[in-house]
Structure formats: C-alpha cells, structure tokens
Amino acid sequence: MERTQCPNGRLSRPLLVLALAGLAPALALLLSACGGDVAPETAPAGQVAASAPTGVHIRTVPGVPTIPAGPIDARGHQARVACSTCHSIKAPDTTRKTGAELTAFHQGLQVAHGSLSCLSCHNEDDYDSLRLADGHRVPFERVMDLCAQCHGPQARDYAHGAHGGMSGYWDTTRGLQTRNQCTHCHAPHAPAYPAMKPTFKPRDRFLPPTRESNDD
Amino acid sequence: MTEKSSGLTRRRMVKGLGATLGAAAFGAALSPLFRSSGMNAAELMQRHYKELTPADKQAVIERLQAEAKEAFGVSISIQDPRPTPQTKFVYAINLSVCNGSGKCVEACHKENNHDRETKQSYIRVLEMPKGTMDMEQGNTTYNHTVPSPDKFYMPVQCQQCDEPPCVDVCPVQATWKEKDGIVVVDYNWCIGCRYCMAACPYHARRFNWKKPYLPAEEINPNQGYLSNRVRPQGVVEKCHFCLHRTREGRLPACLEACPTGARVFGNILDPKSNIRWVLENKRVYVLKEELGTKPSFFYFFDK
Numbered sequence: 001m002e003r004t005q006c007p008n009g010r011l012s013r014p015l016l017v018l019a020l021a022g023l024a025p026a027l028a029l030l031l032s033a034c035g036g037d038v039a040p041e042t043a044p045a046g047q048v049a050a051s052a053p054t055g056v057h058i059r060t061v062p063g064v065p066t067i068p069a070g071p072i073d074a075r076g077h078q079a080r081v082a083c084s085t086c087h088s089i090k091a092p093d094t095t096r097k098t099g100a101e102l103t104a105f106h107q108g109l110q111v112a113h114g115s116l117s118c119l120s121c122h123n124e125d126d127y128d129s130l131r132l133a134d135g136h137r138v139p140f141e142r143v144m145d146l147c148a149q150c151h152g153p154q155a156r157d158y159a160h161g162a163h164g165g166m167s168g169y170w171d172t173t174r175g176l177q178t179r180n181q182c183t184h185c186h187a188p189h190a191p192a193y194p195a196m197k198p199t200f201k202p203r204d205r206f207l208p209p210t211r212e213s214n215d216d
Numbered sequence: 217m218t219e220k221s222s223g224l225t226r227r228r229m230v231k232g233l234g235a236t237l238g239a240a241a242f243g244a245a246l247s248p249l250f251r252s253s254g255m256n257a258a259e260l261m262q263r264h265y266k267e268l269t270p271a272d273k274q275a276v277i278e279r280l281q282a283e284a285k286e287a288f289g290v291s292i293s294i295q296d297p298r299p300t301p302q303t304k305f306v307y308a309i310n311l312s313v314c315n316g317s318g319k320c321v322e323a324c325h326k327e328n329n330h331d332r333e334t335k336q337s338y339i340r341v342l343e344m345p346k347g348t349m350d351m352e353q354g355n356t357t358y359n360h361t362v363p364s365p366d367k368f369y370m371p372v373q374c375q376q377c378d379e380p381p382c383v384d385v386c387p388v389q390a391t392w393k394e395k396d397g398i399v400v401v402d403y404n405w406c407i408g409c410r411y412c413m414a415a416c417p418y419h420a421r422r423f424n425w426k427k428p429y430l431p432a433e434e435i436n437p438n439q440g441y442l443s444n445r446v447r448p449q450g451v452v453e454k455c456h457f458c459l460h461r462t463r464e465g466r467l468p469a470c471l472e473a474c475p476t477g478a479r480v481f482g483n484i485l486d487p488k489s490n491i492r493w494v495l496e497n498k499r500v501y502v503l504k505e506e507l508g509t510k511p512s513f514f515y516f517f518d519k
Contacts, residue, residue: 170490175465185475199322203336
C-alpha cells in the first residue's frame with residue numbers, strides 16, 4: 001500500500017546516515033546565515049491526527065522518503081537514497097515546476113496535483129521534512145496536516161470517519177479501529193485515486209449479461 | 217409383564233400393530249425428504265429459533281458444528297451473538313467516492329461462506345447512468361476499467377428496513393427484524409417459498425438453488441447462527457450486516473474491503489458516531505423512499 005518505502009537495503013542505511021550527517025552542518029550554516037529567521041523547526045502540534053478519538057489507531061506513514069539509487073546489492077535489494085542526500089549539497093532549481101521538467105533522479109515522477117510546484121510542499125533547505133503554506137516545517141509523519149491546508153472538507157470528513165478507509169472495530173470501546181492516512185490511498189504527487197478493474201462478478205440472474213460480461 | 221397374557225388383548229394387539237405400521241408408513245413417506253435434502257430427523261424436528269431454549273440452541277449449534285466437521289473436515293465455531301441494548305445499526309455509502317470496483321462484493325462472498333460456483337454475494341454494485349437514482353436502470357455486468365466518467369456506482373444490499381415487506385409476507389415467520397435493526401433468517405425454519413424475494417424492492421435476497429459448494433480451505437470458520445453459517449439447500453438468505461462481527465463491535469467485511477473508504481457504519485443511537493455525523497451533515501438519499509420501507513441504509517454525496 002505504501003507508496004514510499006523505508007530504506008531496507010544494506011547499502012541504504014550508511015547512505016542515509018551520511019546524508020543526515022551531511023545535512024546537519026548545512027542546516028546550521030543556513031540558520032546562522034539567515035539569523036535564525038527561516039522556518040521554525042516544527043509547526044505546532046498536529047491537528048488532523050491529534051483529533052482522533054481514543055480507540056482509534058492511525059496507521060503510520062514512513063518517515064523521510066527514499067528513492068531508488070540505481071545499484072542493486074548482493075541480496076537483490078535496491079539501494080535507496082534519501083532526498084536530502086543530494087539536496088543538502090545541491091541547490092534546487094526553482095525555475096522547474098513540474099516533474100516532467102526534472103531530469104536527474106526524478107525520472108518517472110508523475111506530478112498531477114493542481115498547480116502546485118515542488119516547493120509548495122517541500123522545504124528548499126530541508127528535504128527531510130515537509131513545508132506548510134505558512135513556512136512551518138512538519139515531519140513527514142504529519143503529512144495529513146499538510147494536505148488538510150487545502151483539502152479542508154476531506155479533513156473534516158476524515159475527522160468524522162466519513163473519509164478514508166478503516167478496519168477493526170466500529171465500537172472503539174471494545175477494540176481498536178485502524179485508519180489510513182491521506183498518503184496510504186493518494187499518491188502525494190498525483191493524488192487522484194487510480195482507476196481499477198473490477199475482478200469479481202457474481203452470476204446475476206436479474207439482468208441479462210451484456211456483450212462485455214464476464215459473469216459466467 | 218411376560219406372565220400377564222390377559223393384558224394382551226386382541227384390541228390392544230391391533231392397536232399396537234396399527235401404531236407400528238402407522239409410524240413405519242410415516243417414516244417411509246418422509247424418507248424421500250431425508251434422501252433428497254440430506255435432512256435428518258433432529259433437523260426436521262427442530263423448533264423455530266425464537267422457541268429454542270438456551271439448551272436447545274446449544275444442542276443445535278453443536279449438531280451444526282459436527283455436521284460441518286463431517287462435511288468439510290474443518291472445525292468451525294458457530295456463535296449466536298444477540299443484539300446489544302441501545303444499539304441500532306445504520307449503514308451509509310458515499311456515492312461520490314464509490315468507484316464500482318466490487319471489492320465489497322468479493323469480501324462479502326468470502327466472509328459469508330457463499331457458494332463458490334455462482335460467486336454469490338449479498339451485494340450487487342449497479343453501474344448507473346448519471347441523472348437518475350432508478351436502480352432498475354443499473355447494470356451489474358460491467359467489466360471495464362472503473363470509474364467510467366459518465367456513470368456512477370451504487371452498491372445495493374439489504375437495506376434492513378424498519379418496515380420490511382419481506383418479513384410481512386413470510387408465511388412461516390422464518391424471517392424477522394431484531395432489536396438492533398437487522399433483519400435475519402432462520403435457515404432451519406425457512407420453507408423456501410421465496411415470497412420474501414418477490415416482496416423485496418431492493419432484490420436483496422438470495423435463494424440457495426443448490427447445496428452451496430465451498431472448498432474446505434476457503435471456509436470462514438467464524439460463523440453466526442443467524443448469519444454466515446453454511447446455508448442448507450432450498451432456503452433464502454440475505455445480508456445481515458455481518459452480525460457475527462458487528463454485534464461483537466467489529467466493522468462489516470464489506471466496509472473493511474472498500475478501497476475508497478466509501479462505506480460508513482455505526483450505531484445511530486450514539487450521538488457521537490460517524491454514521492450520525494454523516495446523516496446530520498451530508499446530502500442523504502434513501503433508495504425507493506416512496507415505498508415507505510424506511511431503510512436503515514442510506515446513500516450520501518460529498519457535494
């Protein structure tokens with residue numbers, strides 16, 4: 001279900017550590033250069049997930065996302081790198097606004113999300129967190145707060161159990177109800193729900209089968 | 217007894233002979249019934265569900281479990297959860313979101329031990345032309361990528377009516393409405409006349425034309441007496457809101473399977489429930505409202 005994956009290859013862990021280690025001084029430098037005037041470290045406590053009643057467990061989303069780096073290790077695992085591996089040392093090209101215009105490392109990235117550009121949701125100076133519209137940083141785990149900025153009706157419906165899938169118990173006093181987050185069903189870069197092919201058709205005696213029927 | 221030959225009068229002997237022959241003839245007359253349906257005497261003599269004492273019920277459940285073990289070679293557990301006080305189940309489907317994938321249909325099929333050969337299910341997803349809510353215009357046999365831009369999708373299953381016409385027409389009261397709103401069938405009391413199927417305006421009831429075929433490894437062993445236990449041949453069945461799950465507090469199987477989160481289920485008597493919020497805040501539609509069946513099942517739209 002998850003669209004992004006945690007690093008699981010052997011190669012990826014050192015890379016990630018390196019990337020994080022490389023990021024810290026860069027961040028410190030940036031902060032000092034701008035007099036600490038840039039985005040505060042994190043936004044106030046999450047709203048969407050935090051409003052979940054007791055007995056409701058919201059499935060976690062993977063933290064900092066990674067992308068395939070190319071090489072495959074001896075165990076057949078794809079080596080993956082975090083975004084900040086490159087972005088901590090490489091200035092983003094703000095003139096490019098869509099996935100199609102990106103050439104290195106973003107191949108195949110489908111972006112179909114209104115008129116948003118990359119930096120609408122990503123921090124120019126910190127690719128290990130997301131960026132709210134007011135400039136606050138939020139960790140990837142709080143992606144619902146980011147989505148809720150524009151998708152208010154969906155966030156409201158979600159808060160009342162009327163948007164998004166769930167499983168477990170309807171009666172949360174008797175057992176846990178597990179709920180999805182936005183990105184479990186919607187790819188963040190192309191959030192329209194994908195088309196599906198119906199795979200199960202009972203034999204229905206009420207309606208005559210049409211030519212394209214498969215129900216026998 | 218042996219010495220009292222005077223007690224064995226001619227009259228008594230004739231009576232005894234008559235009774236013996238009568239019982240034998242009765243048995244012989246019934247034997248085709250046992251042969252064709254696989255029914256045994258205990259099953260034939262079983263009383264209506266509502267007349268069963270707890271001890272009777274236990275005996276019946278043990279018999280059914282043993283029969284299932286013999287027929288399928290797997291151990292199943294049949295429970296009989298009763299309605300929880302202060303609970304009335306209501307279901308709603310978001311037609312702005314349902315994409316007609318039919319995952320609910322499949323989940324129902326598996327959860328409820330339906331016949332594998334007919335791919336039976338309590339749910340029928342109708343592909344509807346936009347601009348009408350007339351379910352008779354719907355088509356269930358679509359087989360293209362969904363959703364189609366000029367269509368919308370409406371899953372129809374038992375609406376658990378508060379005025380259920382199916383219950384009114386049953387000549388033997390084998391189907392009734394329980395306190396939590398679920399309309400149930402006593403599969404051992406149903407005579408298979410199918411009046412209820414004719415009466416249901418939602419085409420929600422299904423008939424077991426043959427003994428359901430189920431591979432042993434596909435049986436769902438978590439069964440309810442009034443819900444998903446393997447039904448006999450010749451009886452009517454219907455959606456029961458997965459009462460073996462929902463009366464234990466769990467969500468119905470079709471809701472968990474929905475890939476789009478279109479389904480909302482809950483206790484309408486709880487003012488803080490999801491379902492209550494939907495009914496109070498969304499644009500809600502009642503299918504065939506004009507018939508006065510008062511469904512516990514609603515359709516709603518986002519915009």
